[in-house]
Amino acid sequence: MINILVVEDDAELNETICRYLNYSGYEVSGAMNGADALRFMENKKYDLIVSDIMMPLMDGFVFAETVRAVNQEIPILFMTAKDDLGSKEKGFARGIDDYLVKPFDLTELKWRIAALLRRVRIEQVKKIEIGAFVIDEEEHTANYRGEEIALTKKEFSVLYKLLSFPKKTFSRAALMEEFWGYDSNSTSRSVDVCIAELRKKISEVEEFEIITVHGLGYKAVMR
Amino acid sequence: MINILVVEDDAELNETICRYLNYSGYEVSGAMNGADALRFMENKKYDLIVSDIMMPLMDGFVFAETVRAVNQEIPILFMTAKDDLGSKEKGFARGIDDYLVKPFDLTELKWRIAALLRRVRIEQVKKIEIGAFVIDEEEHTANYRGEEIALTKKEFSVLYKLLSFPKKTFSRAALMEEFWGYDSNSTSRSVDVCIAELRKKISEVEEFEIITVHGLGYKAVMR
DNA sequence: AAGATTTTTACAAAATCCTTACAATTTCCT
């Protein structure tokens, strides 16, 4: 699954873009401003960013600069309302970035995204291998010593997440927000139940385990 | 699987060509310039190159020269916007190369590629064989143990797609977009009905099956 | 118009997910 982060302060446009890209098979997150976007990126690996340039608080370039300080790889597709860009702005983009002038066609957006992704060769399989344990996002399967471990959608998401950032502790709230949705009931024990089920299913796996960080959440650790 | 490398700096055209060739059954990589292309070639063996001539940084001829220093065999199909080529440029191509003048029809491109590949005696892969099961794109037929399995257009498209990428899960949305078109109603159950019909028709086939990935979509797996 | 194909609909079946309840564990406080 390819993850795209959309940064756009116009709620309606943001929603339209996200919806369309999601429909096109991408996993999409919509952030309303740069600060939000940076928070998103702390908790999820994105393959591409689509960002407006003119936004309140933090403009697209400042945002991009901050992002690049951490991740040099990720391509950024800038959206701008100005029909002709200043040379300074044009020069800001690197070889693997691109521009799109509003208003644009959604199909056009999709093509540009596909082209950018192709350019950085993101289309490789996202597989995480830990000893004899393999979790594959494209196939949506988990295997241990050649035997498939059947995981449900939520279980898969959570486990893949934990293993993507080993040792990092994820709060229930964070997992809840990402996989269950914003409006989820905070008193819900769903995450715990999901973790319990995962532990049962990976009980044979010796390479890692999910441990509880009391009062904070869960994390995956190698052993 | 035949691997084709497309070298074209116009992102949109690049994407269009890649998408089309991919749809035609080739494994395609898209490079935006010669340097990129050479990097690609370090990591993968290609059977044919489709390259623009006029590109920034490194033009198509310089690129081709570099390629041939390493690989004498690989055929190169040049694309050019000029209607009449200089004799020097014409003379550059070898017997197993070809030219295509822009703008061109995609069908024309496909035909030329097929011709070039034939010339170097590489067999076309439009046929997928899995044990006693054969699905042939050219004839648009499916056979099992010599008996034809009659498939409708949609059924054929979906099955061919699933079998082209075994184990990969395709979401309803993705299949919908590719074979039904983006405007299609997202609440539609057409994909499910199509899968149900396919399953009925391939129920005798032992070599593979279509599996439901709950909450995500469908995939074909060997067994 | 007849036949084939595709879509919609409706209901059944299955899978997933959530809540609940109570037990176990950990932390906090004196």
Added chain:
DNA sequence: AGGAAATTGTAAGGATTTTGTAAAAATCTT
């Protein structure tokens, strides 16, 4: 340390969502 409070583990079962599929309706083909 001992007990209270908060947090976590987890089984059970019922609610919800997703999928299967037959049959009717709509659409396309010839």
